[in-house]
Amino acid sequence: MTALVIRGGHLIDPAAGVDGPKDIFLKDGRVAEIAAPGKLKQANGAGPEVQVLDATGLTIAPGLVDIHVHLREPGQGYKETIATGTAAAAAGGFTAVAAMPNTKPVNDSPEITRWMQAPERGASVRVFPIGAATRGSKGEAINDFAALKSAGCVAVTDDGYPILKDNIMRETLSAASRVGLSVIQHAEDTRLTQGASMNAGAIAFKLGLRGMPREAESGMVERDIRLVTELRDPRVHLHVAHTSTAAALAAVRQARRSGLRVTCEVAPHHFLLTEEYVGQYNTNAKMNPPLRAAVDRDAMIEAILDGVVDAIATDHAPHAIHEKEVEFEHAPNGITGLETALGLSLRWLHKEWKMPLGRVLSLLSAQPAALLGLKGRGTLTVGSFADVVVFDPKTEWIFRARDTRSKSRNTPFDGWTMQGKVKWTISEGRIAFEDA
Ligand SMILES: [Zn+2]
Incomplete structure (x- = not known):
């Protein structure tokens, strides 16, 4: 060796x-x-x-840990492969990435979970698969979490979609907690966002685009926190993915004060950019959740600085050029992020907003590793x-x-x-x- x-x-x-x-x-x-x-x-x-x-x-520093990436394999190797995605991760300083299950097919089985981790994939850094919470991520029937966990999954989610139904989300939280897995929610009440492609507001109106109201996010976060409260089980862990609105952060803040195990992540684009960046239908400013208003962006910065945010995660979402070079409404959601997260965090959080370097690094390594229970990662002590x-x-x-x-x-x-x-x-x- x-x-x-x-x-x-x-x-x-x-x-x-x-x-x-x-x-x-x-x-x-x-x-x-x-x-x-x-x-x-x-x-x-x-x-x-x-x-x-x-x-x-x-x-x-300890290698960075990104708990929210889309590596596109299996099924969409023309956008990214596990080899290219992890090469980008390594270039960005990341040594561990958690891979979202919205692949083709959806990763809702131990077989796909193991396939993603096989040496043949040629990963440069460690890949931790996240399993689909429900079969095919359709939000109807929960998967076998014990089997997913023993195959290597570190959390469950239907990311890309929310777990919309109250009873299914309750069952997910409860079943995941029994096997020690976190539930990551893509908080979007899709009943309010049909056909929408950017944040709801004056800019969407001017551009003639249907907007996603912020309540679609905050309402779902509030619903999930209510379910966690009702379950009264300290093992239940709800993690809110890519938080983008002031109201959703306020709900997380309140839940934490009540002693609930509710965590959240923020992506660099949500603490740096606003909906104005959509400009004249710039599809590289299209993602879900969308870029929001300045007041939301400012709330992200404040919550990062005061410690409510548990992790910076990229939501690295590669798409081919031909897919993004179409009308704004038809372009897929998402941007890449693995090679820019550290450089942007140091440039803005540390240099501009005076966050101590250690705290910035903690948000990119120690805290996300702890959040998903990745033992021996996110720190550099003897034996890790x-x-x-x-x-x-x-x-x-x-x-x-x-x-x-x-x-x-x-x-x-x-x-x-x-x-x-x-x-x-x-x-x-x-x-x-x-x-x-
Ligand atoms: Zn998502």
């Missing part, structure tokens, strides 16, 4: 409370030793097969997985969509200035990405 020494860098490991100059020794896919600069003991006797990475001036990102926190650079590792280029951040350049991403002790 391989052995790696990362020398001369500054380690930030929020979960372990470490923020200082450290050398790290990685062996057999795990963290073997952490020591003050020049003080590693085991690495000295390890022989010439040890590769040394010079991280002088660089930050070393050798999942590491090494980056230059000071470097500013321009993201170019044409340089992406993803198969798709549907990003609104083409040409944006990023901060923090990834130098190495190490997945279970292997170098998964190196900046040349």
Whole structure:
């Protein structure tokens, strides 16, 4: 097995409370030793097969964890494959991604779950499948959660669609909690969003597009919280995906005050962009939930800064050029995000809004890993997985969509200035990405 020494860098490991100059020794896919600069003991006797990475001036952190990505395999390899999606993840500093089940066919079985994790898929970083909550994600009959979990699923969801029916959502929450799985809800009351393609409001009106009211999201979050309250079971964990409205965040905030296990994630596009970005029918500004009003965007920032948000997740959703280059109403929802999440978070949350670097990194690694119970991830203590990102926190650079590792280029951040350049991403002790 391989052995790696990362020398001369500054380690930030929020979960372990470490923020200082450290050398790290990685062996057999795990963290073997952490020591003050020049003080590693085991690495000295390890022989010439040890590769040394010079991280002088660089930050070393636990590999990033994205709990919301669409890898498109099986079934839509023309948009993305597990190999290309995880290559993009590695380039963005991610060492673990949770893959949503809205593939073709839907991942509602142990067979597909295992297929996604097979070595033949050529993943650069660890893939954690999320199973469909209901058969075919149709919202009618719940799946066998114990079987999904033993095949490797780390949560259940019907993402892309909500679990609309009260009784089915109640059953999902209850059954998932019995086997220790979280339920991730795509909170959208689709009875209010039929035929809609952007946020409801003046801009949608001006563009002649049908709008999605914010109540479609917040109403569903409130309904779900009511179900969690009624179940009175501390094992029940509801996680709200891609939160986009001030009202939904307010509901999560209130639920937490009441002691409920309700968590939420926010995507970079929802804390950076507003519906104005749709401009003249820009389909790379079309996603679900849609870009909202400035007041919602500001609520995302506030909730990230004050700790109500548990994770930054990209909702990486690749689509082919021919699919996005159509009338706005007909374009599919979603944008790519794996290669821009860190650069945007450091540029805005850290530099612009003064969030401490450790807290930003925690939202991108320790907290999402804990949220899905990914043991040994999101931290760099001895014995944990050798999942590491090494980056230059000071470097500013321009993201170019044409340089992406993803198969798709549907990003609104083409040409944006990023901060923090990834130098190495190490997945279970292997170098998964190196900046040349
Ligand atoms: Zn969704």
